[in-house]
Amino acid sequence: MKFAIIEFPGSNCDHDAYHAAKHVLGQQAAFVWHKDAGLGGADAVVLPGGFSYGDYLRTGAIARFSPVMESVREFAAGGGPVIGICNGFQVLLEAGLLEGALLCNRRLKFLCQHVHVRVEQTDTPFTGAAQLGQVLSLPIAHGEGSYHAPPETLEALEANRQVIFRYCSEEGGLQDAANPNGSLAAVAGICNPERNVVGLMPHPERACESALGSEDGRVVLESVVAAVAA
Amino acid sequence: MKTRVFVSLKASVFDPQGRTIVEALQSMGYGSVSDVRQGKYFEVDVDTESADEARSLVSEVSDKLLANPVIESYRVEVDE
Numbered sequence: 001m002k003f004a005i006i007e008f009p010g011s012n013c014d015h016d017a018y019h020a021a022k023h024v025l026g027q028q029a030a031f032v033w034h035k036d037a038g039l040g041g042a043d044a045v046v047l048p049g050g051f052s053y054g055d056y057l058r059t060g061a062i063a064r065f066s067p068v069m070e071s072v073r074e075f076a077a078g079g080g081p082v083i084g085i086c087n088g089f090q091v092l093l094e095a096g097l098l099e100g101a102l103l104c105n106r107r108l109k110f111l112c113q114h115v116h117v118r119v120e121q122t123d124t125p126f127t128g129a130a131q132l133g134q135v136l137s138l139p140i141a142h143g144e145g146s147y148h149a150p151p152e153t154l155e156a157l158e159a160n161r162q163v164i165f166r167y168c169s170e171e172g173g174l175q176d177a178a179n180p181n182g183s184l185a186a187v188a189g190i191c192n193p194e195r196n197v198v199g200l201m202p203h204p205e206r207a208c209e210s211a212l213g214s215e216d217g218r219v220v221l222e223s224v225v226a227a228v229a230a
Numbered sequence: 231m232k233t234r235v236f237v238s239l240k241a242s243v244f245d246p247q248g249r250t251i252v253e254a255l256q257s258m259g260y261g262s263v264s265d266v267r268q269g270k271y272f273e274v275d276v277d278t279e280s281a282d283e284a285r286s287l288v289s290e291v292s293d294k295l296l297a298n299p300v301i302e303s304y305r306v307e308v309d310e
Contacts, residue, residue, distance in 0.1 A: 058298055101300040104246050
């Protein structure tokens with residue numbers, strides 16, 4: 001299968017995603033510049049992490065107006081799998097492809113560490129190969145990762161089972177101490193109602209090889225490879 | 231036409247930056263400062279015929295770009 005990895009000015013995890021897709025998983029991968037129209041016939045789209053447009057105004061606020069986002073929107077509307085990682089998640093929220101917003105971390109610190117997240121739903125293209133309740137060790141690296149949504153939005157997300165990753169302890173518990181940034185309901189990742197668009201703050205693409213401290217992120221990318229092949 | 235846009239986090243949204251500032255002020259001895267909310271301020275110059283047009287244009291760009299309606303509200307001022 002072929003991954004399209006979108007590059008905005010300021011993206012800096014684009015090569016991590018490319019490496020994971022191409023060299024670790026042995027799939028095709030291509031960079032798509034944000035000013036391009038079209039996704040080069042990709043089967044899945046990755047909006048990578050980084051600091052698009054220097055995080056000016058709000059994280060992801062300017063990138064969402066890049067020409068390529070029209071193609072991403074059409075691809076998503078047609079059911080194509082789209083994943084936004086970290087800044088990519090922020091872009092998807094600003095674009096309205098996912099619901100809610102990301103605020104400054106509760107203690108205002110830029111957090112760069114491994115965290116544990118629990119897989120809450122497995123019926124998405126990015127979690128299909130995982131086990132329900134599986135605890136993944138994934139790195140985070142963000143200053144604005146505290147998930148927020150109005151109460152009625154959060155209620156709808158929970159009712160529709162759109163919260164697909166939550167921060168947890170190593171054992172999978174949901175204590176507050178395991179929530180690094182103060183995210184509402186410990187939300188680390190969500191999907192859209194159609195379940196093909198996924199966003200998360202942790203970086204699965206940086207946790208695909210044991211040399212990097214964890215291979216737990218592979219299951220996210222392997223899930224989409226399996227979903228596309230199915 | 232000179233306009234100004236004030237963007238602030240909605241009251242229901244926790245503002246850790248404002249919280250940190252108010253704690254700093256209190257530790258500086260300003261015990262009577264009870265709350266601070268941090269926001270953003272934009273000076274937007276527009277070429278329009280009337281103040282009404284300016285207000286409507288600047289409100290539109292605030293809705294689309296300057297503010298995120300999920301977490302923020304805004305107020306527009308136009309020089310008459």
